[in-house]
Amino acid sequence: MRFRHRAAAGFATLLLPFAGMVGLASPAQAATEATATYAKTQDWGSGFEGKWTVKNTGTTTITSWKVEWDFPSGTSVTSGWDADFSSSGNHWTAKNKSWNGTLAPGASVSFGFNGSGSGSPSNCKLNGGSCDGGTVPGDEAPSAPGTPTASNITDTSVKLTWSAATDDNGIKNYDVLRDGAKVATVTGTSYTDSGLTAGTDYSYAVQARDTADQTGPVSGAVAVRTTGGDDGGDPDPGDKVNLGYFTEWGVYGRNYHVKNLVTSGSASKITHINYAFGNVKNGQCTVDDTYAAYDKAYTADQSVSGQADTWDQPLRGNFNQLRQLKAKYPHIKVLYSFGGWTYSGGFGQAAQNAAAFAKSCKAVVEDPRWADVFDGIDIDWEYPNACGLTCDTSGPAAFKNLAQALRAEFGKDYLVTAAITADGSNGGKIDAADYGGASQYLDWYNVMTYDYFGAFNKTGPTAPHSPLTSYNGIPQEGFNSAAAIAKLKAKGVPAGKLLLGIGFYGRGWTGVTQAAPGGSATGAAPGTYEAGIEDYKVLKNTCPANGTIAGTAYAYCGNNWWSYDTPATIAGKMSWAKNQGLGGAFFWEFSGDTSNGELVSAISNGLK
Template identity: 50%
Template sequence: MRFRSAFPLLVLLLAACGAPPAPLPRAEPLLVAGYLTEWSVYGRDFRVKDLAAERLTHLTYAFGRVTGGRCATGDAWAAHQRPVAAVDSVDGVADTAADTLRGSFGQLRKLKTRHPRLRVLWSFGGWTGSAGFTEAARDPAAFAESCRALLADPRWAGLFDGIDIDWEYPNACGMTCDDSGPAALTGILAALRSALGPGALISAAVPGDVGRLRSADYASAARHADWLGAMTYDYFGAAGSGKETGVPHSPLTPYPGIPRQTAATSATVDELLRAGVPAGKLLIGVGFYGRGWTGTARGLEDYRVLAARCPPTGTLGGTAYASCGDQWWSYDTPETVAAKVAYARDRGLGGLFAWELSGDSDDGALLRALSG
């Protein structure tokens, strides 16, 4: 109680000294979002019916494509054509030849009927699908209109509550490089807001890397979005993240010996807040997977596998690591996820999101911690 009563005075004193006030700790519930990948129905055999939707406020379906500067479907067979058997269906009823909407979209419609408060977004882009945004940025209005028309397709009209833009990366390099300029993402999000209207949800995934964050005007982009989701994972061990081995891929905070002081969730958050992104519009990401090494060979594995095969032996920078035989892994656990939730609340952030939901254990341990 003493801390709560003194905090507003501290804010006033900082403002009087010319320092930007720190965000107030968040009192209202955090937004809890999770990505469902289009390809998870194949090798992973993870389906819409496997989602613990009651623990999510928002679900993001990834990915649609950006083709010719326009929104387009991704894998049509998985998305809306593939018949779903009764045993794999949300309501236990199999798809038939007469059903005009099958696949994951049909199951998402059933899921929303069962969980009417769940909001569903369709994400476009991703690491391998971002090249088309450069062309989209040349005519944002046409891009946005194509997205509006796609969401209104009679086969799934009303299913999606909005759009997520996963551009990796505006005015920077990911799998491909873009030089559209710092305002390109703002132009796309502003056009989407105009085309979809004020009631639609619009979000954007943004880099965790501080250098890439400085290549675009994310504060201006945030004005047209409901939230920005910072990809605060893969700081190390992934393509384009550096050649360092044996370091955690998603630390919450820097630690002694970290190869780059800015390669941590807290540094990403500091950079975005310093740039002017409102804390309440910022989400941090949690990877439901680990990255590891055997000698210098890199690997990636789901949390569900690592928790049983290579359980954690310690923590570093607010994330867990595990040594088992000649392997070294880093990944988040329910305990470290809970600490990230507490951090998000303390910083006044809007919430957290999971990439991606199929990596969780069968008992949903990470999602339970994320929604705690």
């Protein structure tokens, strides 16, 4: 009830309008003179945004560029765009991407980065020469290899062969790309890819690298479908919903993109995606981070389709990647989620004119640039007539009125859903609003059955943040999934309209001296993005679960105590959900899972 939205605050300095920073150039060949100039474009105290501009000042085309510089101790690059960054100590190197290395005479290209510290670059070199306009060494980039040919296709493997690329100084090796992502680097002109999934479609291409480490253009692609399998890998959860939240800001510090749903195998197992979050301002729905949503340019290796974005295409960013995902996995439905912990403050004003609010939301969802992307809307109001980040006093009928207006505006052909509190205590948040009356207008509720307990109570007692049931010693009665579901059913919400919530993260304390739940603590355990919170993919290795309570897992390592769900506890929760007749499950959020999507798989398997 807290984590899902506080995460956004950790990236506030990254959610900046980057539109116009991405320059996509067209191909060409090598050059004689060039400059590299640096500018600090933003400074927020603890960090800054820097930009380099490379300009061809000569008379011959440049085919590649490499900028090197030194930072003083304490200053470093934390993330970058439009170049490939590497470092050795305080020495930093940025090389062109495959699509922006070519500069005709007089042309320029910029790349940028976010940095920590306060220092400035020194000892700049451009392609090993001066950055101030002197002669710049260069050589020809390699040509594109031939389009691969596929043979020896089995349930789990395929052999690829291709004709060699050419280069003036010789070819060093080839990158093999599967669905746009590099899976191998080989010195020859053949490769056998194994460990594939039966009855699954893949796309392969190759890219050459010369002895100067320049990469050339990507070859044509060959489509391959492995033998065996079923009808293409669509999910088979019966009539159950398996929905995941995709966070808009995850494309920055978390480096999690729509394509990760494909490479992890998750896309074939989910049924729905909630895109989080749109904002609610002045009683209206609005896009929040426009750069991430529809302007960020993706290279071929980053995109779902394997095709690079161009500077003049009408839609880029997450929305275009979601469009490509739906083309590849047509069973997936995408909903635009508005609100969340950070952006729920605008719902009170929205409720004062629910019809106008609903109309504004539909205008965003049906914007002509992405009208085909979204299949509905999700409202995440935390919390109607109760307190979240701020306190709402709209009254118990406000939520029902909002739901009714949304259904009237969107009609029967759109999905209209809501994420709601899971506070099952007497007189708690479920009792504060008319969730029973509102359910007639909604397709389902995402019941946020997590974040019950955590280091927001820094001294404990330690308790699982997502208990399925109550247990002896639970710090607050009614703070568990079973109590919340029972209360919602009692208020008239059909079981089939309730989805059980799963967190793909843990909550933890430090200064704990006992392994069993109920111990005292001194504060929040260290976390990658926020103290007291850590992704499952990290915890499974750094603090493996060594106990279970109330249907979820806990772990005690050193003096830290964590609770989180594992594939085994998720299996138990899905069995419980089916026995309760629930409509399925949802989770927050994709990037907390492992690279092979083991938690998504556990939900999918458990719902069958």
